[in-house]
Amino acid sequence: MARAGRKAGGGEREGKGGATAVAAPLADPDCAAPGKAARLPHHNPDRVPPSFLLAIGLNQFYMSSVILVPRTLSVFMVRRFLGGGPGGDAGEARVAAATGALSSTFSLVQLAVSFFWGWVSDITGRLPILLLSNVASGLLTAGFTLSTSYRFALAARAVGGAFMCSG
Numbered sequence: 001m002a003r004a005g006r007k008a009g010g011g012e013r014e015g016k017g018g019a020t021a022v023a024a025p026l027a028d029p030d031c032a033a034p035g036k037a038a039r040l041p042h043h044n045p046d047r048v049p050p051s052f053l054l055a056i057g058l059n060q061f062y063m064s065s066v067i068l069v070p071r072t073l074s075v076f077m078v079r080r081f082l083g084g085g086p087g088g089d090a091g092e093a094r095v096a097a098a099t100g101a102l103s104s105t106f107s108l109v110q111l112a113v114s115f116f117w118g119w120v121s122d123i124t125g126r127l128p129i130l131l132l133s134n135v136a137s138g139l140l141t142a143g144f145t146l147s148t149s150y151r152f153a154l155a156a157r158a159v160g161g162a163f164m165c166s167g
Helices: 050-081 092-124 126-145 150-163
Strands: 012-014 020-022
Touching: 050 092, 050 126, 050 150, 092 126, 092 150, 126 150
Parallel strands: none
Antiparallel strands: 012 020
16 A cells, blocks of 8 residues: 555555555656766657767767877877987986876876766766867867977876866
């Protein structure tokens, strides 16, 4: 039986033997509160919105470029920044340490701000944060590849890590 004063139906249903079972609540379309199931706006289980597919596609493209481009170019850039070219006198240990700092700065900053971006996306929704992350990451990766000094490259990687919300 349903509880006194309430009918079975509004989220409750009567099972065998008169036991009341509580049905799972409907998902909030904006997924604004923690613990609620994710649901796309105007959700139709047979069709994914094109804007969502675009965001996912851009995310995958930027994730691969943000990870692969700097790691591929870093050694050559650092060697040039430290004054060594092909056959130059920049020590390999020094180049390795500076290259490692470029790579780890991105990841450490991303780790530090990931909970913040999760909190913001719970409030505003995932799509705007994903789009912001993609645009910022693309611009900062381009800034990194065009940098003319080690400090600028390090700053571009740090700020890029701060805006990488989809890691």
